[in-house]
Amino acid sequence: DILKSLHQNFLKNEQSLLFLPTRGNFKYLYCERCGKTHLCPYCSVGMALHRNHRHLKCHYCNFTEAILDTCTYCGHTPLKSERMGTVEAIDVINNAVEGIQVEQFDKDSITTAKKLKEALERFESGESNLLLGTQMLSKGHDYSGITLSVIMGLDYILGLADYRARERAMSLLFQIAGRSGRAKEANVLVQTGDAEFFKSYLNDYEDFIKDELDFLEIANYPPFASLARILIAHKEESKAGKITLDTVTKLKAFEDVEIVGHGKAPVERIANKYRFNILLRAKNRVPLLKALHTVDCREIEIDFDPVEFS
Missing domain, CATH: 3.40.50.300 (P-loop containing nucleotide triphosphate hydrolases)
Known part of the structure; x- marks a missing residue:
């Protein structure tokens, strides 16, 4: 104990x-009746409870709001807290x-x-x-x-x-x-x-x-191969999805680069931007760099051998 x-x-x-x-105090609040978590209005993550500061806070975009005890989805009271x-x-x-x-x-x-x-x-x-x-x-x-x-x-x-x-x-x-x-x-x-x-x-x-x-x-993960994560973020979800698909199509031309997968990021939205991931793999960084030089878009970030995928 x-x-x-x-x-x-x-x-x-x-x-x-x-x-x-x-x-x-707690990582997030959720409703026992409908099972939904109280989310940040700008990110797809739960609002953390900070009683000392008398507010709920998003640990991604720092948005804060007053502590509430009623579910905004179904009106049930009280909300439960999880992850101390x-x-x-x-x-x-x-x-x-x-x-x-x-x-x-x-x-x-x-x-x-x-x-x-x-x-x-x-x-x-x-x-x-x-x-x-x-x-x-x-x-x-x-x-x-x-x-x-x-x-x-x-x-x-x-x-x-x-x-x-x-x-x-x-x-x-x-x-x-x-x-x-x-x-x-x-x-x-x-x-x-x-x-x-x-x-x-x-x-x-x-x-x-x-x-x-x-x-x-x-x-076949690092250090035995090289990875590159492409993160696409845009205020319009449809636009972010289109950029992702267009980028995947372009990258398919590179036979020595494997497209491991692509789709919505685990945290789908941060600071009101919708996020998609593309994960690439190759024997080393040389073919990755060659392929990535053809990707030209300001909504894209690239991370080699990423330490997280959120």
Whole structure:
């Protein structure tokens, strides 16, 4: 039990670290009756709940609006919240562990270099007992007194539509886990529904790298091939779709370039622009560059060996 472990560590006057992939209170709101998520009006993503700032916020275009409790589709009340964020986790922990001092460590709280320095100094001096935050925790800061690391949300990363999802999850796990146990023996707790996957590699990252390279070679992904993602974005969905199809037609002339697939991006709309992906593959970048030089459109972005496909 995570709360019990954090409480025990606090009673021993030892410091802990807790990672969550989501900031704010909750990642999104949804209706139990009709099942629909409350979306940003400009992006096809849910609005995140930020109670401290008394608003809902889109983490893609930064649009904000007042917190609502009624479904805009069917009128049902109240809305439910899903995927706990840093602020909500702090509230839960403060209610469960009396006296604990939690340091919030995410983009909402650490907005300047001065605030970063002050937060790290408070934690290093022992003024705060728990460092709770998002991926900022993995960025190379030295936390000498941590004896417990709690890592949540890795299943979400594993489930991403990304050939590097396993690598991203394991890399994050080792980065966060590596922040503890530098001065004393430490424990690492991982909240996951796929315990066997993490257990098999937790003590040997080299084994994971070997297996992952075998997978990438069989699947013909980088570093054994080169990929290029073409992103088309336009305010008119029909126009974005036409540009995509016209581009695919043009690229079919290049026999040494494989069109892996094309269609709507996982996040179909951002900042009121409709988005389509084209994924290309070749033995190296030379044929990709030759083909891409024939693509001329201001609505197009190109990313080589992309790290994400949203």
